[in-house]
Amino acid sequence: MTVADLPERARDRASAELPLRTELRGLEPYGAPQLDVPVLLNVNENPYPPSHAVVADIAAAVAQAARGLNRYPDRDFLALRRDLATYLERESGVALDPTRIWAANGSNEVMLHLLQAFGGPGRTALSFAPTYSMYPEYARDTSTTWVVGRREEDFTVDPVVAAAAIERHQPSVVLLASPNNPTGTALPLATIEAVLEAARGVVGGCVVVVDEAYGEFRRRGTPSALEVLDRHPALAVSRTMSKAFGLAGARLGYLAAAPALVDALRVVRLPYHLSAVTQAVARAALAHSTELMALVGALRAERDTTVAWLRARGLRVADTDANFVLFGTFDDRHAIWQGLLDRGVLIRETGPDGWLRVSIGTPEEMVAFKDALVEVAGL
Incomplete structure (x- = not known):
């Protein structure tokens, strides 16, 4: 019998006897609801599964990798x-030497590597809320002090305010999501460079991480932080294959940075952390990047249509460069969320009070969302 099999009271007593870190006591694991409903629009997944051709090539690549599973994988992949x-x-039009690339099991592990290498006891990580809810958990798990500044009313980051926060808190890591989750806000390069300039003044050094998990969905003309990478050795630009590539189940995240920064991450990663199967799946999908990116254009168009539709019904909508839309505001957002769920549509109750976030799905899924929202909210 395991602890999970015990009655609740006995389970609580067993947990109390464990030497769990004080800051972890009473916490619940991170995770959005995973419910079996017809329309899943809550975790920013790509709604389009890989094509038959992609699946076939992935299967062949995995079969080839399986022939060598008795050996450890290439630990530097x-x-x-x-x-x-x-x-x-x-x-993005930016040429990079492979030594400037790092990868791990999802961008979550990439971020954890960054905090393991550059955070830790006596150090601080800084970001600007509202932003990705896992950032403070990376800090917590590495015993890094977490400090959060505020975004503006339109969810942008004021570079003057950001620079002042960096000077005041002296962080060793600054986390900037662009496009930002849950708002979809992309940062102009001028803001990113202002943050990088302020970070140069941190005693002991400061790494600035621009999290571009949704970078491929940015609107035409919106730049990537990759464009300024050569000028800033303390900059890391993170990406993932979970979203645009439709490989959330494969767990492959990566970043681009200076070779010295990548070498620091190699120190803290676990041995052979990226399995041969994961490497094979990712490489097979990358060979189909042109085909997979074609679907990104369809999702961008559906996103823009959704934004216009919501605004036409009098709702506030955050400008978005991602594959999701933050909208509101509602006096009782939970009631709206529950009403949609009762009609088979699952979205995310996240962001500032009164706001909700919907991931962009197929045209049919978005029709179901709109019909349900009209019925529930009386639009």
């Missing part, structure tokens, strides 16, 4: 890093 560098050059 050099072939995958080359493929990722090739993809980033095609997607």
Whole structure:
């Protein structure tokens, strides 16, 4: 019998006897609701599964990798890093040597590596809320002090305010999501460079992380922080294959940075942390990047249509460069969320009070969302 099999009172007593870190006591694990409903629009997944051709190539690549599963994988995954560098050059026009690429099991592990390397006891990580709810958990798990500043009313980051926060708190890590989750807000390069300039003044150094998990969904003309990477050795730009590539189940995140920064992450990563199967799946998908990115255009168009539809019904909508839309405001957002769920549509109750977030799905899923919202909110 395991602890999970015990009655609740006995389970609480058993947990109390464990030497759990004080700051972890009473906490629940992170995770959005996973419910079996017809329309899932709550975790920013790509609604389009891989094509038959992609699945076939992935299956063949995994079969090939399986023949060597008695051996440890390439712990520095050099072939995958080359493929990722090739993809980033095609997607953002920035040529990178593979030594400037790092990867892990989802961008979550990439972020954890960053906090393990540059955070820790006596150090501070800084971001600007509202933003991704996992950031403070990365800080907590690495015993890094977490400090949060505020975004403006339109969810942008004021570079003057950001610079002042950096000077005041002297963080060793600054986390900037662009596009930001849950608001969808992209940061102009001028703001990012202002933050990088302020970070130069931190005693002991400061790494600035621009999290571009939704970077491929940015609107035409919106730049990537990759464009200023060469000028800033303390900059790391994070990406993922979970969203645009439709590979949330594969768990592959990566970043681009200076070789010295990447080498620091190699120190803290667990041995052979990226399995041979994961590497094979990612490389097979990257070979189909042109096909997979074609679906991104359809999601961008559906997003923009959704924004216009919501605004036409008198709702507030945050400008978004991601594959989701933050909208509101509602006196009782939970009632709206529950009403949609009762009609088979699951969205996310997140962000500032009164706001809700909907991921962009297929045209059919978005019709179901709109019909349910009209009925529940009386639009």
